[in-house]
Amino acid sequence: MNASVAIQVLPSVQDEEEVIRIVDEVIDYIKSTGLNYYVGPCETSIEGDYDTLMEIVKNCQLVAAKAGCKAMNTYVKISYKAEGDVLTIDKKVTKHHQ
Numbered sequence: 001m002n003a004s005v006a007i008q009v010l011p012s013v014q015d016e017e018e019v020i021r022i023v024d025e026v027i028d029y030i031k032s033t034g035l036n037y038y039v040g041p042c043e044t045s046i047e048g049d050y051d052t053l054m055e056i057v058k059n060c061q062l063v064a065a066k067a068g069c070k071a072m073n074t075y076v077k078i079s080y081k082a083e084g085d086v087l088t089i090d091k092k093v094t095k096h097h098q
């Protein structure tokens with residue numbers, strides 16, 4: 001696992017329910033990739049191979065657009081390790097769960 005990303009899609013729409021609907025579509029897409037992911041209140045984290053993750057990041061905008069979102073801003077954070085593995089999502093968050 002040489003990379004993980006955190007992706008926050010912010011649809012440029014007024015209605016909160018519409019934001020939720022579009023983000024749900026993006027999360028459903030992320031789920032469909034079969035990679036391990038973690039949904040948080042502000043962003044979704046995914047872990048996997050770097051090239052695969054970059055493709056997924058690219059597709060998230062296309063999925064939102066297909067769901068009817070004409071404009072959005074997306075913020076992406078990347079953890080990458082050239083040799084060896086990045087810390088897993090599990091190792092980073094599980095011990096903090098209440």
Ligand SMILES: Cc1ncc(C[n+]2csc(CCO)c2C)c(N)n1
Pocket residue numbers: 007008009010019020023024026027039040041042043044
């Ligand atoms: C990719 C991505 N994942 C999570 C959020 C945060 N978020 C915004 S609305 C909502 C509820 C969806 O049912 C969640 C979890 C985001 N903005 N973009």
